Amino acid sequence: MRTWSTLLTALTALTAYYVYSPLPSTLTEPWKLMMLDATFRCAQDLSNLAHYFGLSHHLRVLNFISNYFDQVDPVSSAHVKVSDTMFDGVEVRIFEPDAGPGGALKRLIIYIHGGGWALGSARARSYDTLCRSISEDVNAVVVSIEYRLVPNVHFPEQLNDVYAATKYLLLPEVLARYSVDPERIAISGDSAGGNLAASVCQQITGDKSVTTKVKLQALIYPVLQILDFNTPSYQQNTDMPILSRFVMIKFWLDYLNGSHDFAHAMLVNNHTSLDISETIALRERLNWDSLLPASFKKNFKPIFQTVGSPNVMHNVPALLDIRASPLIAPKETLNRLPKTYVLTCEHDVLRDDGTMYAKRLEEAGIDVTHDHYEDGFHGCMLFCCLAHLFFSRC
Template sequence: MGFKALCLGLFCALCASYIYITIPGNIEEYWKVIALFTVAKTCTFMDMCFENLGIMKHGDLISMIFSLDYTQPLSDENVTVTDTIFVDTPVRLYLPKRKSEIRRPAVIYIHGGGFCFGSFRQKAYDSLNRWTANKLNAVVVGLDYRLAPQHHFPAQFEDSFTAVKFFLQDKILRKYGVDPTRICVSGDSSGGNLAAAVTQQVQIDLEIKHKIKLQALIYPVLQIIDSCLPSHQENEHGIILTKDLGIKLVSSYITTDETVTQAMRRNQHMPLESRHLFKFVNWSTLLPKKYRKNHVYTEPVLGRHNYSLPALMDIRASPLLANDSQLQNLPSTYILTCQYDCVRDDGLMYVTRLQNVGVQVTHDHIENGFHGALLFMVSPPYLRLGLRIRDMYISWLDKNL
């Protein structure tokens, strides 16, 4: 009995040390956020334990938990909801029931989840897309892409791009009554990465007749080449998304090689031939002074490893690596960033780069915001921050689409 009690005590101590969290004092609904963060860290800890014990693969537990939140395509009095396939990509369509004398605008939404988790079926995304369709009288397409680690880059990009390209065909736009001049591509987190990459590709693809009018990126992940930005340092133990978790998800996105994960933690994962790319993510010049603070820029250690990973230098994985002439083709853009977010500076640098080449950018920054809050705007959390992000996003779409 004494030995079992000792083991239980040690296990509880380990859990407490791992789950211990600190939350900034200005966070809205403080105790609700602490509860959410505690649950998230507990699930991550259990996932790690099950992986080490050989019970489950990494991420399987989290995927099971996510699937419990999935919804069915239920229509309501305002919107007809159906699940279908665009080429080989599952999508959920939201078609307003309101009569319209003219063709409707359309929003294509790409969900987040670190490239490894998530679906348009999640309650929060279903609610967001349903709300968008109703408020804007718009056709909304939520799309699912293949997930890591079962599928690596560029599968996620290819699924998203193929679905968008399919939707932009004249016959499909006519079928759903969509105005080809009023189409937006949106996404949050890793979905923001895919939305940005897809928009870049659509705008330069000569085979695509109709282009994107707007792109909307909510706390997007936009580069994987520098893992030591000020936001990485300040939010290393951030709310919901920690630096370590972010690196684990990104490395799973591009490879199964665990040495890449370790190298990314030390910011030593990039090859020598990538040196010229760092001018596109040099936060010492691209970040507003307010966010540089007293941090000192140091170039990452290059060429430490000899693995071959083309994804590390591919703009489809890191849209921030696009050169200025590529960025000039982009449509009006909305970017939302949060102060307490490990990937905050990706969005801030994209704002600067787009503004520098003359792209019209609307930037909302939430001082007491954190990554992933949009997922908690529905019950039971019903987080006010998530609802605020939703309303800011919808307001911008309403004025610009």
């Protein structure tokens, strides 16, 4: 009996140690975040173990674990018809609300899920619930894009999938098929999905073959640049649960098909040092000393390396690709963009990406609404649905 009591005490202590993470006092319901983070870390540990023994790529295992418990079939309700189909070879899930009296045209929202370009799904219960709620609450046709993931494909294939599906959807005959008002079209995404949404929006506005344009982009804690991993939010939230700085760097390297051996060089900005001429002009476009408010900068200082690691740039040339980092797009590209909504969270390494993009868009003359949540953290939208708040602006 004493042995079992000792083992139980030890197991309880180890579980508490694994679950507990020191969190800022401003976070509401911190234990929920701790439990979510512990669950995610447990899945990561299992996937890394499988990878170590050569059973499968760690991201395939992690995706399998996530999807095994989370994916749902397209089930229609009394108010929303749900179906899976293909747009130009890309899988999508469509949510269509009741036609309503008079058969009025509806809004269209193109949604792109997050997950570091490697995880998540339009079929996931969380995103299915989110898109279903949006469709019903704001009377919008919602098209959730099931783009291909790392490690099966890498940049720019995820972007190509989203672009192909979006371009197909914007065809006049397709809009008419779904009774969509061509003047009320939005594109949105969270995290890596926000990255893809921002990049696709930049491409669509410059594509002369697309006659119907997106009228609103809504970016939810988006990841928008890979040149500076020492912005104030990266320094402040280095070890925050769900998405730490090191995890974000590894997601980037997986997306761009780079080696994880470069991660430590990128942690200290060696990949964009002052002796790498290609990056100097681009770094000026994310000069956070001028783009961020004082309340965000606090006492943090910019980190520029005089001598860096040019082999990172040479081996991962997509580091300089504006399609991967829409924050560093030139002003003439930003000038063409539609009305924009940006949501950022204080306890998120990506806070400054979204804030700097909002500022650059404002400077380019774009109508921008930026909502910042002081008690928010990365991924919080899937805890409390903020959909009605920002999509009602469309």
